Amino acid sequence: MSRVRPGRWVVAIPMSLLALATIYPLLFTVNVAMKTRRDYILDRFSLTDALRWENLGTAWNSVGMGRYFANSLFVVTSSVVLLLLLGSMAGFALSQLRFRGSSALFLGCLAGLFVPFQVIMVPLARLMADTALIDTYPGLVLVYVAQFLPFTVFLMTSYYRGIPPEIVDAARIDGNSVYGVYRRIMLPLGTPALLSVGILNALFCWNDVLMSLVMMPSADHRTLMVGVTSLRGQYSDDIPTFASGVLIAAIPVLVVYLFLQRQIADGVAAGSTKG
Amino acid sequence: MPIGNAQPSVRPVQAGRGGGAAAGSSAHRGGARSRRAGGGSRAERLAPYVLVAPAALIIVVLRLYPLLLGVNFSFTGDGEQNGVAVGFDNYRELFEDSLFRTALGNVGLLVLLLPVAVAIPGLLATFIYLRVPGHRFYRSVYFFPAVLSPVIVGAIFNLLLAYDGPLNAVLGSVGVAPVDWLGDPDLAMFMVVGVHIWATFGMALVVFLAGFATLDSSLLDAARVDGASLPQVLWHVIIPSLARTIQFVFVTTMIGMLTSMFGLLFVMTSGGPEGSTYLPEYYIWIQQGQMNRPALASAASTILFVIMLVVGMLQIKLLERAGRDN
Numbered sequence: 204m205s206r207v208r209p210g211r212w213v214v215a216i217p218m219s220l221l222a223l224a225t226i227y228p229l230l231f232t233v234n235v236a237m238k239t240r241r242d243y244i245l246d247r248f249s250l251t252d253a254l255r256w257e258n259l260g261t262a263w264n265s266v267g268m269g270r271y272f273a274n275s276l277f278v279v280t281s282s283v284v285l286l287l288l289l290g291s292m293a294g295f296a297l298s299q300l301r302f303r304g305s306s307a308l309f310l311g312c313l314a315g316l317f318v319p320f321q322v323i324m325v326p327l328a329r330l331m332a333d334t335a336l337i338d339t340y341p342g343l344v345l346v347y348v349a350q351f352l353p354f355t356v357f358l359m360t361s362y363y364r365g366i367p368p369e370i371v372d373a374a375r376i377d378g379n380s381v382y383g384v385y386r387r388i389m390l391p392l393g394t395p396a397l398l399s400v401g402i403l404n405a406l407f408c409w410n411d412v413l414m415s416l417v418m419m420p421s422a423d424h425r426t427l428m429v430g431v432t433s434l435r436g437q438y439s440d441d442i443p444t445f446a447s448g449v450l451i452a453a454i455p456v457l458v459v460y461l462f463l464q465r466q467i468a469d470g471v472a473a474g475s476t477k478g
Numbered sequence: 479m480p481i482g483n484a485q486p487s488v489r490p491v492q493a494g495r496g497g498g499a500a501a502g503s504s505a506h507r508g509g510a511r512s513r514r515a516g517g518g519s520r521a522e523r524l525a526p527y528v529l530v531a532p533a534a535l536i537i538v539v540l541r542l543y544p545l546l547l548g549v550n551f552s553f554t555g556d557g558e559q560n561g562v563a564v565g566f567d568n569y570r571e572l573f574e575d576s577l578f579r580t581a582l583g584n585v586g587l588l589v590l591l592l593p594v595a596v597a598i599p600g601l602l603a604t605f606i607y608l609r610v611p612g613h614r615f616y617r618s619v620y621f622f623p624a625v626l627s628p629v630i631v632g633a634i635f636n637l638l639l640a641y642d643g644p645l646n647a648v649l650g651s652v653g654v655a656p657v658d659w660l661g662d663p664d665l666a667m668f669m670v671v672g673v674h675i676w677a678t679f680g681m682a683l684v685v686f687l688a689g690f691a692t693l694d695s696s697l698l699d700a701a702r703v704d705g706a707s708l709p710q711v712l713w714h715v716i717i718p719s720l721a722r723t724i725q726f727v728f729v730t731t732m733i734g735m736l737t738s739m740f741g742l743l744f745v746m747t748s749g750g751p752e753g754s755t756y757l758p759e760y761y762i763w764i765q766q767g768q769m770n771r772p773a774l775a776s777a778a779s780t781i782l783f784v785i786m787l788v789v790g791m792l793q794i795k796l797l798e799r800a801g802r803d804n
Contacts, residue, residue, distance in 0.1 A: 218602070349536050
């Protein structure tokens with residue numbers, strides 16, 4: 204059929220509009236962050252006449268965002284390192300080694316997937332308080348690790364299942380201990396999966412607000428996302444600075460997305476197809 | 479779609495493996511491993527446990543044990559009655575509390591809106607899979623909001639939906655009176671759910687695309703040769719073949735609605751106006767953190783857990799039945 208099928212446009216127009224609706228809110232925020240207050244009040248939509256990076260500076264300096272940023276960075280990095288280490292150790296053992304109780308342990312780890320934080324918020328906060336871990340960085344790291352470990356173990360186990368057992372056997376015959384096999388063979392072989400699941404975990408931890416709100420009551424322990432929630436009260440009459448603060452919190456994620464979109468999507472896809 | 483490419487597409491035939499095939503879905507393969515008998519020293523025999531122990535301990539102590547604690551806790555009192563068994567008093571109080579009833583009503587609303595939240599990414603994934611012009615661009619644009627924190631998304635939409643904000647400015651320019659999007663009890667919840675769907679449909683889209691990757695394309699070609707229209711292809715080929723993916727997206731979308739809207743609620747409406755945007759998770763947080771009623775919060779948590787289990791089971795049952803009818 205050589206004639207143009209109208210179906211093309213019927214699909215293309217809504218899809219383009221939706222793409223615009225997806226991206227516009229962010230572009231709007233960037234634009235507002237560059238404007239002066241007067242400009243914004245006069246006209247919400249006009250393109251900014253200059254790139255005013257000083258708004259970002261104002262937001263950064265006045266709300267203690269630098270401090271929150273550092274808190275988030277430290278907690279997220281520690282959590283991800285621990286998640287990858289513990290997740291790959293368990294994943295290797297559960298997929299490649301035979302030992303009594305391995306199925307039960309695997310199911311136990313999976314069961315954690317079905318327990319959302321909201322359901323255990325109260326007892327977990329109490330446990331943390333009883334062990335003097337509440338309002339400490341290690342405490343929040345532990346909460347994040349517990350939250351995302353079931354998913355990490357699940358993904359690493361299913362990834363390592365795809366590695367032929369002969370590789371492990373050969374390494375053992377060469378005189379490696381089980382730990383040697385893990386360190387010399389499994390960790391390097393797991394790199395693609397570790398990268399995907401690591402980025403995904405970093406995003407989850409970075410974006411979290413509820414866990415850090417519950418576990419970090421004191422102001423100077425706040426993570427960046429909790430900091431963002433307090434911007435509104437501070438800048439209710441200074442929208443450009445408010446938008447700048449929001450933008451600062453979004454920038455790291457934007458950068459990660461631009462460069463590692465593929466790995467993020469692969470991680471999400473792997474989590475769904477292996478189930 | 480496996481991550482990376484560690485899997486050789488052809489497995490060498492392995493000697494000494496009983497039956498050769500992997501033993502179902504158990505955590506290790508069937509057949510005898512060529513471990514030398516005795517497996518070496520005691521340390522070596524213990525190695526697997528040492529590797530699994532840290533992860534297993536953390537999950538048991540910080541996820542499964544608190545679940546039991548919480549259920550147990552929900553049958554005790556608050557304040558003066560701390561630790562005293564009070565039977566179902568907390569549950570009675572919950573169902574007398576209009577805020578909690580609103581929260582449950584909103585869960586009902588979410589269930590009603592669920593098909594929309596699944597159909598949108600499903601349709602879009604279909605078009606992207608069928609290679610509409612610009613499909614790569616659409617894919618990466620649609621997926622983008624899914625990586626933003628709900629807090630950031632909420633803050634951006636607070637700007638857009640403000641009473642003196644841009645959306646009302648646009649409406650004003652065409653002569654429509656301004657609408658109080660987040661201040662009207664009848665509208666606010668719809669706005670928050672709408673924003674949640676806007677922010678998360680990209681995740682479901684990626685899951686659908688992963689499902690499409692497993693689709694047998696010869697079926698589609700056959701349907702095309704037979705002159706089937708797009709709706710027919712959708713109904714007779716795509717939906718039946720993707721039944722498992724659709725089921726997975728239904729369940730994860732519902733769980734997402736029940737457990738990842740806190741950030742939006744917190745930033746956009748704080749449960750208001752007039753408590754109209756309460757969801758169980760927000761109620762739990764308020765009772766625990768602001769009202770100092772941990773036992774009451776635990777009862778609400780237990781109900782949320784039961785809701786999740788029921789929703790999960792129901793959907794699986796319904797979809798299995800639908801799958802059989804096809």
